[in-house]
Every structure is written in structure tokens, then in C-alpha cells.
Amino acid sequence: xxxxxxxxxxxxxxxxxxxxxxxxxxxxxxxxxxxxxxxxxxxxxxxxxxxxxxxxxxxxxxxxxxxxxxxxxxxxxxxxxxxxxxxxxxxxxxxxxxxxxxxxxxxxxxxxxxxxxxxxxxxxxxxxxxxxxxxxxxxxxxxxxxxxxxxxxxxxxxxxxxxxxxxxxxxxxxxxxxxxxxxxxxxxxxxxxxxxxxxxxxxx
Numbered sequence: 438x439x440x441x442x443x444x445x446x447x448x449x450x451x452x453x454x455x456x457x458x459x460x461x462x463x464x465x466x467x468x469x470x471x472x473x474x475x476x477x478x479x480x481x482x483x484x485x486x487x488x489x490x491x492x493x494x495x496x497x498x499x500x501x502x503x504x505x506x507x508x509x510x511x512x513x514x515x516x517x518x519x520x521x522x523x524x525x526x527x528x529x530x531x532x533x534x535x536x537x538x539x540x541x542x543x544x545x546x547x548x549x550x551x552x553x554x555x556x557x558x559x560x561x562x563x564x565x566x567x568x569x570x571x572x573x574x575x576x577x578x579x580x581x582x583x584x585x586x587x588x589x590x591x592x593x594x595x596x597x598x599x600x601x602x603x604x605x606x607x608x609x610x611x612x613x614x615x616x617x618x619x620x621x622x623x624x625x626x627x628x629x630x631x632x633x634x635x636x637x638x639x640x641x
Contacts, residue, residue, distance in 0.1 A: 450556060450560060453551065453554075453556070453557065454560070456551065457548065457551045457552070457557070457566075460544065460547055460548040460551065460568075461548060461567065461568075463544050464541065464544040464545055464548055464568065467537065467540050467541040467544050468541060470537050470540075471533060471537045471538060471541055474529060474532055474533045474537055475529065475533060477529065478525065478526050478528075478529025478530070478533070479526070479529075481522060481525040481526065481529070482522045482523070482525060482526045482606065482610060484522075485518050485519060485521060485522025485525065485610075486519065486522055486610065486613075488518055489514075489515035489516070489518040489519045489522070489614075489617070490515070492513070492514055492515045492518070493513060493515040493617065493621075497513070499513060499514045499515075500512060500513050500514065500621070500623075501513075501514055501517065507626060508624055508625065508626055509624070509625040509626075510622075510623075510624055511622070511623050511624075511625065512618045512621050512622045512623070513617060513618070513621035515614075515617050515621070516614045516615065516616075516617030516618035516619075516621065517614070517618070518614075519610055519611070519613050519614030519617060520610075520611055520614035520615070520618075522610055522614075523607045523610040523611040523614060526603065526606055526607050526610065527603075527607050529603075530600075530603040530607070533599070533603075534596065534599060534600060534603070538595075538596060538599060542596075545568050545571075545572060548566070548567075548568035549566070549568045549569050549572065551566070552565070552566025552567070552568055552569050553566075553569070572595075575595050
């Protein structure tokens with residue numbers, strides 16, 4: 438197979454190069470989709486936080502009250518809005534990590550299979566292709582050159598970093614929401630007033 442793709446087969450090399458270029462375009466498209474998904478999630482989260490802070494500072498009486506057995510249990514709407522913002526980011530995480538990121542990984546894996554062939558490396562004159570270099574450096578915890586040896590302990594996957602980012606963001610927002618709910622929580626008792634009225638009917 439390698440002999441067929443060597444210097445004696447320029448047409449096959451050209452076709453393989455065109456396939457590689459197209460795979461790079463597909464990978465870029467999936468990357469753009471992932472970025473737009475994260476932007477929508479972060480916009481919903483930041484917008485929810487901004488609304489919550491505005492309500493908390495400008496409208497301290499904006500509370501949700503639930504009556505139960507003669508008592509009113511009330512808390513500020515800001516805490517609930519923060520939790521909803523965290524839920525919105527969690528939904529974005531599910532869509533991003535379980536769908537778009539996996540499609541991106543599949544596209545990168547296909548591109549790497551092309552770049553790992555002997556014919557491609559000889560044609561480009563490099564040890565690693567574009568997809569291989571991006572994957573190599575994105576998994577490392579420190580900036581290194583290709584010639585440096587990297588131990589497995591110093592590597593983390595892009596999906597792990599993505600999950601950690603989402604988990605930290607969601608955890609922080611939900612924690613702020615819960616703290617706001619408890620700090621603005623109040624219980625009010627209903628005063629029951631009984632009216633006894635006697636109606637006397639005139640007798641004939």
C-alpha cells in the first residue's frame with residue numbers, strides 16, 4: 438500500500454492531499470459548531486447572573502411566596518434565576534460534550550489517520566500533521582516541543598478539560614443560587630381572624 442502511495446504515484450498523492458484538505462475543513466466546521474454552542478450556553482448563564490444581581494440589588498422585595506399551612510415561605514427570585522442559569526449551562530454541556538465534541542473527535546481521528554501515513558509525512562516533510570500537533574499540544578498540561586518526551590501522567594484529554602470547565606462553572610452558579618435562596622429565605626405566619634356574627638330576624 439505504501440509503495441502505491443509513494444513518489445511513483447503522484448495522482449494518488451494529490452487525491453490524498455485533497456481528502457486531507459477537505460477533512461480539515463470539516464474539522465473546522467465542527468469546531469465552529471462547538472464554539473457557537475458554548476457561546477449560547479455561556480450567554481444564557483451570564484445573562485441569568487446579570488438578571489439575578491439586578492433583581493437582588495434593585496428589587497429586594499422581588500420574592501416568590503408559597504403559602505402552606507398558615508405560613509408564607511418566601512425567598513428572593515434571584516436565587517431561583519441563578520439555579521435556572523446553571524441548568525441552562527448543564528443542558529449546553531450535555532449537547533456539547535455528548536454530541537458536538539464527539540463528532541469533532543471523529544473528524545480529527547480521520548484526519549490523523551491520513552497524517553500518520555509515511556507518504557503524507559514525506560510529502561509534507563514534518564513529523565506531525567496539523568491535527569496530530571493540535572491533539573498533542575492540547576492534551577499536555579505544559580507548553581512543550583515535539584522533541585520533548587511526555588509522560589502519560591502529564592497528559593489529559595480535551596474532553597476531560599471540557600467537562601471540568603463545565604462542572605466548575607455549573608457548580609459555582611448553583612452554589613451562589615442556593616446561598617442566595619437561604620440568605621433571603623423568610624417565613625411569615627398568617628393571622629387568622631374569626632368573625633362571629635349573629636343575625637336576628639324580627640318576629641311578627
